[in-house]
Amino acid sequence: MRLPPFAYERPRDLYEALELLNTFGKDCRVLAGGTDLLVRMKQGLATPSRLISLKDLPELATINESDGFLNIGTAVKLADILAYEPIQYRWPGLLEAVKSVGAPSIQHFSGTIGGNLCQDNRCQFYNQSKFFRQARQTCNKAGGNTCFAWKGGSDKCHSICQSDSAPILIAMDARITIKSKNESRTIPLEELYSSVGERPLTLADDEMLTEIHVPGPVPGAGCAFEKLTYRSSIDYAVVSAGAYVQTDGSKTVNARLIIGAVARGPLAIAAVEKTLKDRTAGDEEAIDQAGREAMNAAEAFIANNITQPVEYRTQMVSVITKRALSRATKRALSHTDVSEAK
Amino acid sequence: MNKQSLEIIINGEKYSLAVEPNRTLLEMLRDDLELTGAKEGCGEGVCGSCTVLMDGKPVRSCLTLALEASGSHVTTVEGLAQHGELDPLQQSFIDHGAVQCGFCTSGMLMGAKGLLLENPHAGAKEIRNSLSGHICRCTGYTKIVEAVESVVESSKEKR
Known part of the structure; x- marks a missing residue:
């Protein structure tokens, strides 16, 4: 498969990159690892006339800790996150999520954290070759007006957000810095996602995600990421879940659960916090109930957009939720003093 | 362009x-x-x-x-081959019958080489993990993993 023609820019600093974005807007796209963008370009799903490479911008490829936050540049390779030692015991949930992306030879040189968060939504009827798509009408996401993933059709696009790092990072309350030529803003990560299938990110055409800020671990809190796939690598998630549980040593005081791969954006299940709050941490009945609630909340969003049946995915939301919450709780109870945890 | x-x-x-x-x-x-x-x-x-x-x-x-x-x-x-001599990985693939149709072989070799450069003592689990993104449609995975394992083993013996 050949790539369509485009112009290639390799800015020497961030300002030059942002200026290019400002000048060319939606005609150009930022190229980080390329494992999402280049595939879509080969399939004719993305047609930028210009690519801006982040290869020469080392300022976007650093990991550091300051003011209690882990700061990860947008162009940091997934393999570099795995190799960053403190993540092993301080952010194990993030480690699980990053490890589960693609395969080692995609994580190593190519895949970046910013690219994982900013990847386009997917659907089994959309992410296909031109030849495949020609057999049907054009769907909402491709600029037409129908949806094959929704029973009876729909005027909205029902593609899904397949980022593995988004659910866990949102559960951990991560923030992101977005820059354009004239502006810089730091917002909660969940605000990056619009829940609009046709245009899943809230980034303006001249904006770029530049940094992710992950809060450091709190004593008595734990997080975990769970992903269901048919094969151990390459596969996109059937269902994924990021869980954050905070305890006072015996009771749950705070909990967040984000389900991935079922809705147009990462799906926050608000009911889970109410259910687990003030209950004994690790109480099986409470976690069972949280699983049912997540399933009920997610059911309304699940469309026929990946090959696995809708009914199966709905049931699995409950299972994956319970696994993620149980492991996060276990970590919360064993990490009562983070400074000593190693 | x-x-x-x-x-x-x-x-x-x-x-x-x-x-x-x-x-x-x-x-x-x-x-x-x-x-x-x-x-x-x-x-x-x-x-x-x-x-x-x-x-x-x-x-x-x-x-x-x-x-x-x-x-x-x-x-x-x-x-991979240096001075007319096969890389130990290549020789091991031949010795273990880890090549069937051969289409995936160069990718498997490079994936395995990358792993061994980083971790010369990789265990079976790490080998499987790092080759997990490589598809062999002849399904010759067992022989491929054995071939890589044997290179790790023989490098241990030499030391």
Whole structure:
């Protein structure tokens, strides 16, 4: 498969990159690892006339800790996150999520954290070759007006957000810095996602995600990421879940659960916090109930957009939720003093 | 589209080339330099048969722009054998019957080489994990993992 023609820019600093974005807007796209963008370009799903490479911008490829936050540049390779030692015991949930992306030879040189968060939504009827798509009408996401993933059709696009790092990072309350030529803003990560299938990110055409800020671990809190796939690598998630549980040593005081791969954006299940709050941490009945609630909340969003049946995915939301919450709780109870945890 | 220049070291040899921006590293290797060891299977990063080493790390050359590889050291399967002698991995693949149709082999070798450069004492689990993004449609996985394991074992014996 050949790539369509485009112009290639390799800015020497961030300002030059942002200026290019400002000048060319939606005609150009930022190229980080390329494992999402280049595939879509080969399939004719993305047609930028210009690519801006982040290869020469080392300022976007650093990991550091300051003011209690882990700061990860947008162009940091997934393999570099795995190799960053403190993540092993301080952010194990993030480690699980990053490890589960693609395969080692995609994580190593190519895949970046910013690219994982900013990847386009997917659907089994959309992410296909031109030849495949020609057999049907054009769907909402491709600029037409129908949806094959929704029973009876729909005027909205029902593609899904397949980022593995988004659910866990949102559960951990991560923030992101977005820059354009004239502006810089730091917002909660969940605000990056619009829940609009046709245009899943809230980034303006001249904006770029530049940094992710992950809060450091709190004593008595734990997080975990769970992903269901048919094969151990390459596969996109059937269902994924990021869980954050905070305890006072015996009771749950705070909990967040984000389900991935079922809705147009990462799906926050608000009911889970109410259910687990003030209950004994690790109480099986409470976690069972949280699983049912997540399933009920997610059911309304699940469309026929990946090959696995809708009914199966709905049931699995409950299972994956319970696994993620149980492991996060276990970590919360064993990490009562983070400074000593190693 | 205008060609842009790039400097690259492939299998220890320096090249100064001019390529179009939409040329992938794989197309450049195969079509311009006639290094046809790396194969195009899926062309979208799913199968692993186009894997080459870039600065010692395995990458999908079908999803890497040639221009993005500028300034790097690239090793393809052609660069594994040194001074007319097969790399221990290549010899082990032959000895274990780890090659069936052969299409995935160069990718498997480069994936395994990348792992052993990073961790010469990798265990079976790590080998399976690092080759997990490589598809062998002949399903010869067991022999492939055994071949890599045997290289790890014999390097231990030598020490």
